[in-house]
Amino acid sequence: MVFGILLSCIFLVTVHLRLGSSCQCLWLGLALPVVAEEKQTFFPSSVPLAVRSPTFNCWLDVHNGTNPMGLWPQFWTDNHILGWTGYIKVDGQTYHWLGDPAPGNTSMWLSTQVTPTRTIFTVQAGPMQLNVTFLSPIEPSDWAKQSFPFSYVYVDGKSTDGMAHFIQLYSDISGEWVTASFDTGIQWNSTRKNNTVYHQIQSTSPHSEFTDIAEDSVVYYAISSAQPNLVSVIGTDQALRLQFASQGPGFTLTSDLEGQIGNVQGEDGKLPVLAHALDLGSTDTIATVAWAVGLIRDPVITFGNVSRRAYYWSQYASIGDSIDAFMTDFPAAQRRALALDQQILQDALTVSPQYADLVSLGTRQAMAGIEITLSTTDNGNRFNFSDVKAFMKDVGNSQRVNPVETIYAALPALMYLNSSITGLLLEPLLEYQSSSAYGNGYAASDLGLLYPSAPGGPNASAIYGVENSGNMLILVLAHAQSSGDGSLISRYYDLLTKWAEYLGKNALSPAQQSADARDTVLSQTHGNVTNLALKGIIAIQAMSKISQISGRSDDAQKYMTMASDSIQSWHNLSFVSPSQLRWTYNNSTWGLMYNLLADKLLKLDFVPTSIYTAQSSTISTNVNESQFPLGPPLSSDSNLNARSDWTLFSAAAADNITRDLLISGVHEYASSNVSSSMFPTLYNVQDGSGPGPGMSPNGYASPAQGAVFSVLALSVANRTVIVPPSESTRDAPPELSDSSTGGGGTTGAIVGGIVGAIIAVLVIILKMTGGSLISCTLCSIF
Ligand SMILES: *[C@@H]1O[C@H](CO)[C@@H](O)[C@H](O)[C@H]1NC(C)=O
Ligand SMILES: *[C@@H]1O[C@H](CO)[C@@H](O)[C@H](O)[C@H]1NC(C)=O
Ligand SMILES: *[C@@H]1O[C@H](CO)[C@@H](O)[C@H](O)[C@H]1NC(C)=O
Ligand SMILES: *[C@@H]1O[C@H](CO)[C@@H](O)[C@H](O)[C@H]1NC(C)=O
Ligand SMILES: *[C@@H]1O[C@H](CO)[C@@H](O)[C@H](O)[C@H]1NC(C)=O
Ligand SMILES: *[C@@H]1O[C@H](CO)[C@@H](O)[C@H](O)[C@H]1NC(C)=O
Ligand SMILES: *[C@@H]1O[C@H](CO)[C@@H](O)[C@H](O)[C@H]1NC(C)=O
Ligand SMILES: *[C@@H]1O[C@H](CO)[C@@H](O)[C@H](O)[C@H]1NC(C)=O
Ligand SMILES: *[C@@H]1O[C@H](CO)[C@@H](O)[C@H](O)[C@H]1NC(C)=O
Ligand SMILES: *[C@@H]1O[C@H](CO)[C@@H](O)[C@H](O)[C@H]1NC(C)=O
Ligand SMILES: *[C@@H]1O[C@H](CO)[C@@H](O)[C@H](O)[C@H]1NC(C)=O
Numbered sequence: 001m002v003f004g005i006l007l008s009c010i011f012l013v014t015v016h017l018r019l020g021s022s023c024q025c026l027w028l029g030l031a032l033p034v035v036a037e038e039k040q041t042f043f044p045s046s047v048p049l050a051v052r053s054p055t056f057n058c059w060l061d062v063h064n065g066t067n068p069m070g071l072w073p074q075f076w077t078d079n080h081i082l083g084w085t086g087y088i089k090v091d092g093q094t095y096h097w098l099g100d101p102a103p104g105n106t107s108m109w110l111s112t113q114v115t116p117t118r119t120i121f122t123v124q125a126g127p128m129q130l131n132v133t134f135l136s137p138i139e140p141s142d143w144a145k146q147s148f149p150f151s152y153v154y155v156d157g158k159s160t161d162g163m164a165h166f167i168q169l170y171s172d173i174s175g176e177w178v179t180a181s182f183d184t185g186i187q188w189n190s191t192r193k194n195n196t197v198y199h200q201i202q203s204t205s206p207h208s209e210f211t212d213i214a215e216d217s218v219v220y221y222a223i224s225s226a227q228p229n230l231v232s233v234i235g236t237d238q239a240l241r242l243q244f245a246s247q248g249p250g251f252t253l254t255s256d257l258e259g260q261i262g263n264v265q266g267e268d269g270k271l272p273v274l275a276h277a278l279d280l281g282s283t284d285t286i287a288t289v290a291w292a293v294g295l296i297r298d299p300v301i302t303f304g305n306v307s308r309r310a311y312y313w314s315q316y317a318s319i320g321d322s323i324d325a326f327m328t329d330f331p332a333a334q335r336r337a338l339a340l341d342q343q344i345l346q347d348a349l350t351v352s353p354q355y356a357d358l359v360s361l362g363t364r365q366a367m368a369g370i371e372i373t374l375s376t377t378d379n380g381n382r383f384n385f386s387d388v389k390a391f392m393k394d395v396g397n398s399q400r401v402n403p404v405e406t407i408y409a410a411l412p413a414l415m416y417l418n419s420s421i422t423g424l425l426l427e428p429l430l431e432y433q434s435s436s437a438y439g440n441g442y443a444a445s446d447l448g449l450l451y452p453s454a455p456g457g458p459n460a461s462a463i464y465g466v467e468n469s470g471n472m473l474i475l476v477l478a479h480a481q482s483s484g485d486g487s488l489i490s491r492y493y494d495l496l497t498k499w500a501e502y503l504g505k506n507a508l509s510p511a512q513q514s515a516d517a518r519d520t521v522l523s524q525t526h527g528n529v530t531n532l533a534l535k536g537i538i539a540i541q542a543m544s545k546i547s548q549i550s551g552r553s554d555d556a557q558k559y560m561t562m563a564s565d566s567i568q569s570w571h572n573l574s575f576v577s578p579s580q581l582r583w584t585y586n587n588s589t590w591g592l593m594y595n596l597l598a599d600k601l602l603k604l605d606f607v608p609t610s611i612y613t614a615q616s617s618t619i620s621t622n623v624n625e626s627q628f629p630l631g632p633p634l635s636s637d638s639n640l641n642a643r644s645d646w647t648l649f650s651a652a653a654a655d656n657i658t659r660d661l662l663i664s665g666v667h668e669y670a671s672s673n674v675s676s677s678m679f680p681t682l683y684n685v686q687d688g689s690g691p692g693p694g695m696s697p698n699g700y701a702s703p704a705q706g707a708v709f710s711v712l713a714l715s716v717a718n719r720t721v722i723v724p725p726s727e728s729t730r731d732a733p734p735e736l737s738d739s740s741t742g743g744g745g746t747t748g749a750i751v752g753g754i755v756g757a758i759i760a761v762l763v764i765i766l767k768m769t770g771g772s773l774i775s776c777t778l779c780s781i782f
């Protein structure tokens with residue numbers, strides 16, 4: 001959300017302007033101190049803490065006004081605690097600012113702010129006021145950084161009585177991060193790098209068959225070693241926390257664990273935890289102290305029969321080096337995050353503060369659904385930079401890999417943040433479906449049902465053919481136009497025409513083909529949904545554009561005629577009256593015609609204005625705020641259930657008044673704080689409830705929330721698409737087929753701008769990490 005401070009500024013500006021005086025807020029901006037009276041205006045049910053991948057996805061469920069200071073962090077499913085504590089000791093009094101550990105008192109919570117990259121709790125611990133910031137970096141144009149699943153938590157503070165106090169800080173994490181079960185065997189150890197001390201913990205029997213919580217992960221807890229009086233130790237929760245709370249300045253923490261193997265929870269009920277603590281001495285100010293938590297899986301996914309590793313491995317010789325670099329990079333990462341937040345919020349505030357709140361809450365979960373990978377050769381040691389692919393898990397709904405309708409929902413975020421990532425997600429879908437193994441005439445729904453395995457379809461059945469074929473054509477053109485990269489069009493042109501032909505036959509009167517049927521509570525199992533037909537028709541027009549871009553004017557003409565004829569028929573079937581649209585042919589149901597956004601995002605200018613006008617009018621006729629304070633349902637036949645992503649799509653395609661009505665409804669829901677949930681896409685508009693924790697699908701933490709960028713994506717510039725000659729017509733193979741070794745330099749001639757840029761980054765990283773060894777005075781593990 002917007003900084004509370006920014007909101008109070010806006011509020012003050014309003015008040016001051018009314019009184020006719022000038023406002024200091026305008027120029028003081030974000031530099032204003034947080035004051036206790038500052039009003040928080042956005043109250044999500046859960047806030048993201050460390051949200052970077054489908055399996056590294058940690059939240060705090062603060063629904064029903066619960067004090068965030070008395071809660072354990074949760075995995076996105078909201079039914080598994082991720083042990084993570086934070087303590088501050090002030091003049092011998094111990095308070096916690098994270099988790100609900102004993103001993104010690106709870107800090108007093110003052111406010112929570114959410115920005116696209118950060119969640120900030122302002123709390124009071126005795127005479128100290130703290131900002132506890134959870135920063136999950138979003139690095140859309142640096143795929144090594146984007147693919148590195150680590151997050152920071154950092155504490156800043158100052159005394160509110162103007163006096164210096166003796167301050168110690170402590171934080172730990174438990175083995176609950178690496179497995180779903182308390183009984184799992186785990187092993188741990190600690191490592192010291194040039195600039196960093198880190199602990200790690202992992203299962204003793206890792207395996208890649210899991211539903212949500214990864215069972216093949218290693219979790220790390222790191223801190224910069226370049227600070228005095230640091231204590232890093234692995235011991236049990238009960239022993240270490242008690243030792244911390246009971247000792248004064250100059251404290252030490254002593255492990256009570258023998259060996260480096262145990263269970264997540266021992267028979268004595270104690271949990272081994274990975275702790276870093278430090279003594280700041282007597283001070284009135286806490287200058288930023290940062291920890292880094294990360295959860296890695298290697299490989300990330302298997303596509304076809306090939307294991308794929310996260311992109312960042314190509315840049316570092318070892319995980320230790322990458323952790324060291326992440327920790328050393330903290331000040332710069334923080335600056336980049338603040339800059340990205342500022343850019344996004346500035347853009348979103350041109351719509352409304354409510355819209356900025358939604359974008360703030362949805363951004364991290366959108367990006368965390370996606371993992372950017374490389375294939376390797378030479379036993380995983382050499383990386384094929386011409387084989388970058390991204391994979392999305394259908395978090396919140398299923399274990400499906402690259403679910404096409406979810407990628408479609410997330411498209412606005414990808415267009416705004418880095419549209420090339422759309423191409424990375426499409427590539428494996430297109431590759432699989434152009435192989436002989438895939439025989440269908442329509443597009444598949446996904447690459448498999450059991451993340452982290454993506455064997456390739458066909459999991460499609462004909463019922464979603466219009467939905468998936470339409471989505472694919474729209475996504476391919478959106479990727480090309482917003483990135484300028486026409487290589488997918490070039491390579492997969494024939495496949496795309498096959499889908500366009502399918503749509504020509506099926507789009508206008510689709511059978512039960514809406515993927516919204518996957519959310520059973522929506523009851524979208526009937527045929528002839530106007531909104532779906534519209535998508536298919538827009539996609540045919542997109543194919544015409546694709547043909548035009550490829551210089552195939554006969555095809556362009558053919559598909560344009562096909563699309564024009566179809567939209568004319570659609571027009572005849574879909575109007576109840578000149579100002580009202582149907583949701584189903586021959587029916588008076590109404591709904592959110594969210595696929596109109598595709599016409600807008602693709603800048604096709606294809607759908608007649610009369611349809612847009614009628615849609616806005618249909619919404620304003622049927623949706624009034626008093627009837628639907630939490631926003632409208634998807635349609636009049638969706639059992640009063642909404643999909644917030646589609647509501648936001650509809651908002652961006654509507655006139656400004658309707659847009660703001662829809663945004664304020666979703667905002668009211670997102671801020672209603674009533675039921676336990678992680679910003680789900682799916683909810684009941686009467687009471688804000690959803691299927692609930694543990695139910696599938698429930699839309700929790702879904703990357704489909706990338707739809708919050710719908711309005712912002714409208715202003716993403718259109719680029720000139722460069723379409724390389726297709727395989728058959730090329731003289732020489734211009735493939736970027738050279739491999740490069742990770743970390744230790746490169747071999748072979750590397751062609752192409754992107755590859756060149758990657759190598760440049762690698763060289764810079766290697767140059768920058770030549771730091772010196774800084775010792776910590778009290779590292780008890782060494
Ligand atoms: C907390 O953050 C706000 C906003 O950035 C800042 O004005 C304030 O000084 C910070 N408070 C502390 C205790 O660091
Ligand atoms: C919400 O909190 C209030 C008071 O804190 C409590 O009375 C009420 O039962 C809670 N509601 C739910 C649904 O948990
Ligand atoms: C901490 O909690 C204890 C027990 O509830 C209470 O007696 C004590 O006053 C608290 N201390 C502070 C500093 O709030
Ligand atoms: C997206 O990221 C890639 C890889 O870093 C970069 O080459 C490209 O310029 C980025 N695109 C945009 C629009 O920033
Ligand atoms: C820690 O344990 C892991 C897994 O057993 C091992 O690969 C690594 O080398 C160990 N590190 C140290 C410093 O012992
Ligand atoms: C994967 O391996 C199996 C067994 O070796 C083989 O039958 C199958 O064709 C392979 N699949 C792909 C996509 O290569
Ligand atoms: C709609 O709102 C946008 C800002 O979000 C503004 O730029 C545009 O001018 C408005 N359009 C109309 C017709 O008022
Ligand atoms: C690298 O990937 C490209 C694209 O998938 C492929 O054509 C090429 O054969 C691969 N190179 C090696 C050395 O595996
Ligand atoms: C869809 O509508 C068309 C035209 O009204 C009709 O012929 C067809 O039977 C309908 N199909 C379904 C599945 O309702
Ligand atoms: C309209 O559609 C709804 C939901 O699909 C269906 O239950 C109802 O029977 C339809 N009404 C008519 C008149 O076709
Ligand atoms: C956007 O780009 C495409 C492809 O280059 C082009 O055909 C289209 O006319 C452009 N649209 C606008 C509105 O610039």
Ligand SMILES: *[C@@H]1O[C@H](CO)[C@@H](O)[C@H](O)[C@H]1NC(C)=O
Pocket residue numbers: 194321769770771772773
């Ligand atoms: C770490 O420090 C050692 C000794 O000073 C140095 O040789 C090495 O290059 C450093 N490594 C990195 C990655 O900075």
